[in-house]
Amino acid sequence: MSSVVLRTSESEVCRIRCGPPLQAFAMRWNYVVRQRHRWADDPAARKRQTMRLQRDLRSLGVTAKHLRRLKGIVEVSVPDSDTDQYWESRILPWEYVLAAATKPYRVDDAILVVRHLKTGRRKRTRTPKRLVVIETAPGGLARHFNFSAQRQLVTGGLQALECEQIAVLENPTERQFGRQIKTVSPDIVHVTGFDNRSGRERLGSNLSGVRDGLYLADPSSEAKEYRAEVIARLLNRGSPNPLLVGLQCWDSAARLAPMTIHAGARSAIGFQHTFDEAVAEIFFLHFYRAYADSEWNLLAAFCSGWESIAAYRPRIRGSSIVLWSADSLVSAAAEIGRDCLGAVASKTKSSALRSSFVRRADPSQERIRDLVQVSVRPHKQLNYSSLHNGQSVFDQLTLRLNPNEDQRDAITQIDDVELEVQLHVGVDSYPFRSRLDLSTRTYRYDLADRVTLPLTGDVFREINERVQTSLFVDLRWHDQVLYRHTHAIWLAPMDQWTLDASQIGWLPSFVQPRDPAVARTIDVAQGYLQCLNDRVGAGFDGYQSYDGIATGLECWAGVDRQVRSIWAALSLGAKLRYINPPPSYADFTQRLRTPGETLGGGFGTCVDLAIVMASCLEWIEVHPVLFLLHGHVFVGYWKDLRAHRRFLDVVTEDLPTQSGESELPRDDGTQRWVSGPKTYAEIKGFVDRGELVPIETVALTTGKGFGAAIDEGRGHFYKKRSRAFRAMIDLVSARADDGVTPLPLRFSDHHVG
Secondary structure, eight states: OOEEEEEESSOEEEEEEOSHHHHHHHHHHHHHHHTGGGTTTOHHHHHHHHHHHHHHHHHTTOOHHHHHHOOEEEEEEEEOOSSSTTHHHHHSOHHHHHHHHHHHHHTTOOEEEEEEEEOOOOOOOOOOOEEEEEEEOOGGGGGGOOHHHHHHHHHHHTTTSOOSEEEEEESOBHHHHHHHHHHHOOSEEEEEEOBHHHHHHHHTOOOTTOOSEEEEEOTTSOEEEEEHHHHHHHHTOSSSOOSEEEEESTTOTTTHHHHHHHTTOSEEEEEESOOOHHHHHHHHHHHHHHHHHTTSOHHHHHHHHHHHTGGGGGGGTTOEEEEEESSOOHHHHHHHOSSTTHHHHTTTHHHHHHHHSOOBOOTTTOOHHHHEEEEEEEOSEEOHHHHHTTOOSEEEEEEEEOOOOOSTTOOOEEEEEEEEEEEEETTEEEEEEEEEEEETTTOEEEOGGGOOOOOOOHHHHTOOSOEEEEEEEEEEETTEEEEEEEEEEEEOOTTEEEOSTTTGGGGGGGOOTTSHHHHHHHHHHHHHHHHHHTOTTOOOOGGGGOOSSSOGGGGGHHHHHHHHHHHHHIIIIIOOEEOOOOOOSSTTEEEOOOHHHHHHHTEEOHHHHHHHHHHHHHHTTOOEEEEEETTEEEEEEESOHHHHHHHHTTOOSOOOOOSSTTOOOOOOOSSTTEEOGGGHHHHHHHHHTTSEEEEOGGGGGTTOOHHHHHHHHHHTTOSSSOTTEEEEEEHHHHHTTTOSOOOOOOOOTTOOO
């Protein structure tokens, strides 16, 4: 049986046998890391994850004694195969696993993980002379990518390379891709574009059955996905094969990068799971610079690139940049030492001196457009709920400085750049102004999240229908205009919720526990609760009703009685009816009613009814959730408070089914409170055990009892796999740390209270 070998520059540390135990470990921790948005921002949760990780590693034979030896440069050597035989050794996020497990023992010592694919090929070296840049975002993907900036960072980083040939290929077909690689036989290939999963997400396609790979153009220039093994063969059509392939796309580390090496390349860099675009760009800029400056020392360059993104580490917790090599690199690690930049320090002394010299740009001598590139892409439609919760009006607002530092008199500082943004709503305007000082040391400035607009005007709140308006963006440097444009955008009314994946996370803003109608409902429910408890003094005490004498879920029976009493108040007192949603005149949107409007009018959609119930549950401090199916929404609640903690920590045996021998479907989230379709198996486990209780709230309109509504809610989870499941939104997580807050209450003639 083949094994994974962990080595440092000093010696081999341990071996882990491939097979079922490592497969189970890989599946579990791949899933945990992909759900990192639920726990990564909680220091206590990260500590608990480390303890679980160390325990699971012990079961594989990796003890504390081994972990103490893992520091500095650590190489993970995995067996090669013509098939996916050893898939577990490739999909496992070794970078996170080893960094987290060793952290208690390393104190201030750093660790950097690299991967070695044991191909058995002889080591061959040569000086890189030929470069090919592949830029692939065909068809509908083109508007999501800025190729000019990507090209500048690659060619700028490799300017020390005395190229015999530099080729740039935009949106190639499979045939064009292969022909270019065969013609040039490049030593270095940099590929930037969309992997198959992110491409489908951008195009709005179904993610079922997606496999790792890359989008290329078809003969009609539309986007077409290709599997990783096809891309790997295309990258190795030249002779000799590439020395290095840089893969600047998501999910390129587990299969695409090692397959590229298996097909002939010497090394490849890819990304584990999703990754921040700014981090990837800055990493490759510094990596390529150091690669050339260090006379093609791959490990030293990788260390330099990793050090360059130190300020961005909070963005990449749990994910990683992965270096694969056909050659073992730990022998070189001994020369580099624990200071990753030590190997390139002497060779980059002149660069260091240049970077310490400050030369400020002079507006009387320089043109700002020669110094800075601008990428501006506002959101096509703005929702009050997203702006209310601090979401930017921009999909992208990025400044990139010219990365060329070779010239002795290169500009290093640009002071007093002025940014002005104005959103116009009727006669009102919502301004933002800022002054920026730019440095080539930072290179890239992502300003989208800095732009916050005041929402104090009444006009914005009183918009009743979707309207088209304008967003003015002005970037100036003294008397020079860097960018000035007025963008046409749509403004949605305050009660409109957008159903696309980027907006569903704002649904908790429509859950309004302080609506007066909620207080009246709880007041009515008080009488039902007293009857259910057979106690006059019974009150809504949430999880304090825990009965420590009872066993199992009976400990939490008091929570059920509180929810049942609210159901009785709504079912018997409100006389609710079902109604279709009001017209929104836009795709993928829905107008939502407040709890007061729903209860006052006596009707609501499935979303309106779920919002009413969730608002009542939040008022009594029972943790609600909202289940989103395709075309339907209903409510649920955490009956067992301890189960809720296990969910947040991703402590589960209910993992999604493997979709191929080396595939684990991606469900990386950016909002900690939204759990996507790949968490269905995990959530179903909590439902099946009775720890998470779903309630079909539409049953309020048909006179069904509380038990029947729960049975209907559980009916949505009968299937082992459900393509209808879209997401679960956890309200407690949404509200935590000044998160998603309820919208300002708006009152109408139908409002109760």
